[in-house]
Amino acid sequence: MRVRRLAAWTALPLAVTLGLAACGSGGDGGSGESDPNAAVRIEIAEPQHLVPTNTNETSGSQVLAALFSPLVDYDEAHKPYEVAAESITSEDNTTWTIKLKDGYTFHNGEDVTADSYIDAWNYGAYAPNGQNSSYFFEKIAGYDDLQGESPKAETLSGLKKVDDQTFAVTLSQPYSEFKAMLGYTAFYPLPEAAFSAPGELAEGFEQAPIGQGPFKMKGTWQHDAKVEVERYDAFPGERPKVAGVEFRIYQQLTAAYADVLSDNLDVIKTIPTENLSTAETDLGDRFLQSPASSLHFLAFPTFQEEFSNPDVRKAISMAIDRDEITTSIFKDSQQPARSFVSPAVAGYRENTVGAPGEFDPAKAKALYQAAGGPSKITLSYNGDGGHKDWIDATCNQLKANLGVDCVGNAEPKFADLLTKVKAKQPVGLFRMGWIMDYPSMENYLGPLYSTNGSSNYYGYSNPDFDRLLAEGASAPSEEEAIKKYQEAEDLLAEDLPVVPLRFGQNNFGHSTKVQNVEMDLFDRIDLIKIEAVK
């Protein structure tokens, strides 16, 4: 059974070079002639939902990426550029004007208008609809009125139609990186046909979603089996190079891997851990890696006396040999992390953790003893995610390097761990992972470390940090925002509320029947670039 993955987003450097190398299709490097009439087969897990505002896992968003075209996409520098939008502008970072490109139609023939977006976003934000991604709209004015059991309003007051092709979005607070958010699945439009009544999703829409993207549904969603899409000829944007895609649903990655090896499947998005060591021999240059946006770390309960001293936290960080663990336990399927934000976002700098990120057992021990760290450390983790090995290894390092007693404590599931952590029960250090919702430094810093952050479980609170984040959000330009965020990140390095350990990495592969296989920022295969080999 596949372990539910973090929705890992990728940075592009490797994929981009590969893409450039293979640009003139039929060129060198073993690439064959492209066959525009062939369909490709891509591995996914059973999606939980196929409604844009309800889809927040990678399998569903992979399918929706075929059916919908986003307002913005991201370039090599991880900066957003317009796709379905003509322009996205703001004078004050509070009111944003989104102008749509002409010519986009839904697969049922409807024109895409400003209403298509407004209706879809209102539906997503309205709490009684129970949409998984509703929190993406929380920055829009009026979001609070749509929450609760019987909300005061049914539509976001911050969404105003200007004309058929233009609408204005008013945020409740200035936010300089609003444009970067708009590339996410939650911000797709919906056709009128999606609604049986205003604000009510038509029954069965999810079984055959109608989008405005490069592909349209071929038949309906066959649960646990496959979702098939075919090229939509009236699509005005860049056209895909394949006639269709079959998203084949797998329960186990090992099964998908066997199918890729025997050319029964074209793309596997995650090589199963047990096959990582042989993937290079099995697939050769069809085994691909690209950096992902996930960040794995150990968090300190800073509200507890024994971990309240930053020196204790720094000593523990120094006593962990990240490189050793990523190499020996993860077989280099992940990368050691020494920063609080991922290389997948603009503004990333290497080694922002500084000295505490360097492995130095002697200094660590001296610092730990001087700071009076506890003689026993517990590392808590969820037992269902394959974390035991690296937790044990980390414990052994702490034992050897700090002279403390260290035990790993497995909670059955992540939910159990979270329940205890939320209740501030003494679980010791605990493992956490983070994947960005949209490529922005803010998305790594705000939810995790700001005083009211939604995932700040460690009781970390630093007024200066909060202030810098607020300043970044209202900064007049993206560059200035990044500067503020970087200052905030430097504060984290001083306080070290968590120990960054590893950055995720996408390990994927493909059969001999396809080429130009790239992962985009959202852990999705780029369906415009992929080609079938004749």
Place this chain on the structure above:
Amino acid sequence: MFRFIVRRLLQMVLAFFGTTLIVYALMFAGQGDPIQALAGERPVTAAQRAYLTEKYHLDATGVGGFFYRYFDYISNLLRGDLGESLTGRSIGDILAAAWPVTIKLALIAIAVAVIFGVTAGVLAGIRRGSIFDNATLLLTLLVLGIPTIVLAPLAQYFLGVKWQVFPPTAGADPGFGALLLPGIVLGSLSLATALRLTRTSVAENLRADYVRTARSKGLPSRRVVSVHVLRNSLIPVITFLGVEVGNLMSGAIITEGVFNIPGVGFNLFRGIRTEDGPLVVGIVSVLVVVYLVANLVVDILYAVLDPRIRYE
């Protein structure tokens, strides 16, 4: 006979409700936070939590909450409504899609076990101590010793990927050819057991008085074996296979996973993993019926095989 069947059917009704109550109670007791389990490691918003809590009555806890939810479930069940899984899919639909493929797979496995297991068992029983007998002993010990979790990927790698004799995975709507390899893997364990059982039973019965009598009457050896010996030797094998039908349908979690067959085993595992109470109880309820019916059929077959057995 008729009264026996009616009595058994009435017992089945009781057993059915008893098991659903127990399974429901176990799922209820073991339930942590199904909403977070569904979301994995992603944060769950308050709105989403409130929505799911209300929809599935997740706030009904304690003994009172348990009986409230259980009777709610049972009353829906009696109306033929198995409820919805936490992702909003109708459990009836999930089962309707999962059962046919699992039944196909189990039938292939049973066929493999019967055809190869019983035949080889009879041969080994007749030629006790021969090379064939010892070779099957070794092979069956080997198969019994290798768990499916090893056997299935090995078979897939060699027969599917390396030599490409069979397709490596079956998928959701497989043909007979695609199900053959998973069927053999699934059936191999039953095959080995059936072979050992048949062999012992045949070897024993060959020394029975009635066989000697049949032989001395001058009956041809083929008839002695196929009618007299085999029929009497099949009772333990039938018992075993009857129970095995239920096992094969519920216990194909590993095989279905390895060969990507979205059947009952897979859905059961998914339900357990995501703490999806209604899905697990729904599947187990149907499995209970399968077990009960299989046992009834086995009991009736006893009477057919052995005229001395009579049911009142």
